[in-house]
Amino acid sequence: MNIPATTLPSPAEQGLNLQGIGSSGEHVAAQPAIEVEGFNAWYGDYHALTNMNIVIPEKRITAFIGPSGCGKSTFLRWINRMNDLVPSARATGTLKLHGQDLLDKATDVVELRRHVGMVFQKPNPFPKSIYDNVAFGPRLHLRMSRGELNQIVEQSLRRAALWEEVKDRLKSPALSLSGGQQQRLCIARAIAVGPSVLLMDEPCSALDPRSTAAIEDLMAQLRNDYTIAIVTHNMQQASRASDYSAFMYQGELIEFGQTEQVFTMPKSEQTQNYITGRFG
Amino acid sequence: MTTITAQSPPALPQGKPKSKALRRVRESCIMAGLIGCGVFSIATTATIIVILAVEAFRFFRLDEVSFWEFISGTKWSPLLGAEKHFGIWPLISGTLLVTLVAMSVALPLGLITAIWLSEYAKPKVRAVIKPVLEVLAGIPTVVFGFFALTVITPGLRWIHEGFGVYNAASAGLAVAVMCLPIVTSLSEDALRAVPRSLREGAFGLGATRFEVAVRVVTPAALSGIVAAFLLAIARAVGETMIVALAAGASPSLTMDPRSEVQPMTGYMVQIFLGDASNFGPEYYSSYAVAATLFLMTLLLTLIGHRVRVRYRQVYE
Numbered sequence: 305m306n307i308p309a310t311t312l313p314s315p316a317e318q319g320l321n322l323q324g325i326g327s328s329g330e331h332v333a334a335q336p337a338i339e340v341e342g343f344n345a346w347y348g349d350y351h352a353l354t355n356m357n358i359v360i361p362e363k364r365i366t367a368f369i370g371p372s373g374c375g376k377s378t379f380l381r382w383i384n385r386m387n388d389l390v391p392s393a394r395a396t397g398t399l400k401l402h403g404q405d406l407l408d409k410a411t412d413v414v415e416l417r418r419h420v421g422m423v424f425q426k427p428n429p430f431p432k433s434i435y436d437n438v439a440f441g442p443r444l445h446l447r448m449s450r451g452e453l454n455q456i457v458e459q460s461l462r463r464a465a466l467w468e469e470v471k472d473r474l475k476s477p478a479l480s481l482s483g484g485q486q487q488r489l490c491i492a493r494a495i496a497v498g499p500s501v502l503l504m505d506e507p508c509s510a511l512d513p514r515s516t517a518a519i520e521d522l523m524a525q526l527r528n529d530y531t532i533a534i535v536t537h538n539m540q541q542a543s544r545a546s547d548y549s550a551f552m553y554q555g556e557l558i559e560f561g562q563t564e565q566v567f568t569m570p571k572s573e574q575t576q577n578y579i580t581g582r583f584g
Numbered sequence: 585m586t587t588i589t590a591q592s593p594p595a596l597p598q599g600k601p602k603s604k605a606l607r608r609v610r611e612s613c614i615m616a617g618l619i620g621c622g623v624f625s626i627a628t629t630a631t632i633i634v635i636l637a638v639e640a641f642r643f644f645r646l647d648e649v650s651f652w653e654f655i656s657g658t659k660w661s662p663l664l665g666a667e668k669h670f671g672i673w674p675l676i677s678g679t680l681l682v683t684l685v686a687m688s689v690a691l692p693l694g695l696i697t698a699i700w701l702s703e704y705a706k707p708k709v710r711a712v713i714k715p716v717l718e719v720l721a722g723i724p725t726v727v728f729g730f731f732a733l734t735v736i737t738p739g740l741r742w743i744h745e746g747f748g749v750y751n752a753a754s755a756g757l758a759v760a761v762m763c764l765p766i767v768t769s770l771s772e773d774a775l776r777a778v779p780r781s782l783r784e785g786a787f788g789l790g791a792t793r794f795e796v797a798v799r800v801v802t803p804a805a806l807s808g809i810v811a812a813f814l815l816a817i818a819r820a821v822g823e824t825m826i827v828a829l830a831a832g833a834s835p836s837l838t839m840d841p842r843s844e845v846q847p848m849t850g851y852m853v854q855i856f857l858g859d860a861s862n863f864g865p866e867y868y869s870s871y872a873v874a875a876t877l878f879l880m881t882l883l884l885t886l887i888g889h890r891v892r893v894r895y896r897q898v899y900e
Contacts (some may be wrong), residue, residue: 324802384788414790428781431804440799441789490785497789 334361334547337501337531338383344395345378347390352378354555356397360548362500365523365532367546367563369539370578374552376535380503382402383415383533384420388497401501402437418445421494427486429478429493434470437478437489440495456496463529464492465522488522494527502526504534508541520545539579543567551575617718636878639871647672648865654872660835660851662866670869674835678752678845679877682827685841686758686763690820691813693760694767695802698809701768702775703797705787714769721765729829732758737830746842750832755839757828763816770815774808775801807895818881824849848877 338360345353353375360366368376378387385406387393399406406416418441429437438457442448448456457474461467466488470481478489487507494502504523508516516538523532523545536542542549542563549566551559551574559566559575570576644651649670657671701710737754740747747753778801786800802809832844833854846854855870 316893386788389784389787414792417788417790422784424781424784424788426781428779428785430782430785430800440791443797444789444791444795459807493785493789 310341314456332420334364336360337362337402338533339398339400339403343379343382343395343399345382345387345393347372347378352555353395358550358555358557358560360531360533362528362531363529364547365527365534365545366548366550367542368533368535368550369537369542370552370558372537376552377505379552380422380505380533380535383501384422385411386422388413397481415559416502418497419465419499420501420503421497421499423487423494423504423507426510427483427490429481429486429489430480433475434478434489435474436482438492438496440493445497460492460496463495463526464488465518465525482515483491484511484518486514487511487519489524491519491522499530501531501533504532506535506537509537515570516541521582539567539581544568546554551578553578633878636875639868640875643865643868643872646865646868647871650797658837660846662869668865670865670872672873674837675846675848675851675873676876677837677839678827678831678835678850679716679821679847679880681752681839681841682756682759682823682831682847683817685753686759686820687813687817689757689760690763690767690816694764694812695722695771695809697764697768698771698775699797699802701772703793703801714772717765717769723762725762725823725825726829728758728762729755729826732762732811732826734829742810748832748842750830750844751842752831752845755827755829755831755847756841758830759820759823762826763792763820763821766819767812767816770812771805774812777808778804789818795884807892810891810895811888814891817876818884818888821881821884822849822877824853827852849857 336359338358340356340358343353343356344351356379368379370376382395382399383401383406387395392505395407397407401416401420404411407524430440432440435457438460439453442453442456457555458467458471461470466485469485470476470489478486481489487510491502491507508519511519520541523534526532529549531581536548546563548561549563550557551566551570551572553574559570561571565574567579570579643649644654648668654670654672656673657669658673659669659671661667661669674815701713705713732754736757737747737749737751740751740754741749781794782800782804786796792798827847828852831847831850832848833846834844835846835851836843838845851873852870855866
């Protein structure tokens with residue numbers, strides 16, 4: 305069974321009103337997806353991110369590297385406002401997704417998270433069946449027939465390169481899958497909501513090398529349709545799987561550029577030291 | 585026995601070796617102590633079961649009663665009237681009615697409170713409410729019984745005149761208040777044990793706080809919640825003081841919560857408090873009732889165990 309790619313509802317078709325998001329498609333050079341200016345973030349008194357300025361291009365993979373505690377994950381978790389769950393977290397500056405200010409009080413975080421999917425460090429499938437995991441998001445947001453839901457589930461699993469492995473056991477518990485399969489299921493679950501941006505917070509750090517390779521292959525496929533921001537501690541992963549790389553250190557963005565340039569001719573000495581493992 | 589002599593330098597300070605015989609004696613003493621404790625608690629339980637069985641058996645050997653009448657009869661009148669009847673069903677229905685009233689209040693209310701505490705309440709609020717609930721769980725049940733008689737019953741009679749001076753609804757509501765802390769506290773523990781990553785996953789898909797609580801956290805905590813429910817039901821079925829005070833003492837086969845009933849525990853209290861002076865059938869009947877009650881709670885425990893095992897297999 306082959307379902308045309310258009311079956312999956314894009315945010316524009318779902319009649320959403322996040323500005324500018326409807327204009328998907330025709331781009332030649334990379335368009336800006338996320339624009340950040342003078343962005344600062346705190347947890348209580350702790351200044352986690354200092355004066356960040358970065359433009360994350362649309363439909364490209366941008367890797368965030370840097371030592372633990374440098375603010376990579378904090379930044380990622382502001383893009384879908386996951387930090388709203390942390391009572392002490394606050395931020396200033398501008399953080400725009402397709403022109404809309406995400407820090408604006410009027411921004412509907414539920415709508416925002418439909419556009420910005422997130423994949424976590426540890427695979428976190430719900431203790432439900434494989435099918436129900438993927439169908440979770442669509443069931444929250446859409447009214448649809450059983451057939452339409454089946455199509456969304458199948459297509460999301462296909463895009464996450466998991467369909468062939470699970471098509472005969474969609475009703476089995478998601479937790480019966482291997483770690484790598486669980487992580488691809490979580491990607492399928494995020495895709496099923498119809499996002500334009502995927503945030504990945506160290507998606508492979510809990511996986512073995514083979515599963516990691518599978519996720520990287522998958523990212524390369526998804527690159528055509530999604531803006532991907534990935535946090536990773538794995539230098540090789542950043543250098544082979546991303547288009548752009550951002551090096552962060554102690555809450556500041558030190559360097560940002562095309563991955564090849566950052567890894568071969570870093571402008572900053574700190575970047576140089578970090579990527580060569582001589583960190584100090 | 586081989587002795588190992590350490591020759592490798594550098595030498596550490598060498599203390600005197602501890603007595604091996606003493607160590608062996610100490611270990612066997614500890615072992616004996618542990619076995620003794622285990623045997624004691626098992627033996628106590630076994631003795632209770634044996635006495636229940638023996639005395640219940642003696643009851644069925646009496647001329648006035650038949651086993652068949654006991655398990656199928658719908659009339660329980662061991663104390664009054666020319667002819668005594670020993671049909672257990674009025675007592676069972678009394679227990680079930682009070683439990684039903686109690687659980688239809690305590691289970692939903694307890695679960696909703698638990699969800700609020702776990703998913704909505706601010707940490708400071710929770711830090712106050714949780715200990716208060718646990719204090720509530722420590723109140724002697726006779727206080728709840730008194731509360732039923734002096735507050736709930738007059739309140740019910742004020743709302744609707746059909747309620748008797750003793751009635752099942754009043755006792756049921758008091759049992760509900762008694763069970764509420766158990767249900768809330770244990771359900772809340774189960775909800776809070778659900779990993780944070782599941783909540784984040786659901787929030788990340790655009791779920792609202794309510795959707796996260798109801799569609800992800802509650803199902804994931806189901807085995808713990810069911811265990812809490814069953815424990816509460818077992819407490820309600822076995823609750824004695826409240827029903828003895830507030831439910832009444834006239835066994836009747838009814839499902840009308842306004843009427844006076846006598847649950848199984850209430851009957852046993854009545855017998856052992858001296859209403860039956862001789863060692864006649866009414867005295868032994870309470871053992872048969874106790875054995876029936878024991879079987880009911882045992883069944884609940886077994887169901888609870890099965891449910892826990894089954895859900896745990898799915899969710900872990």
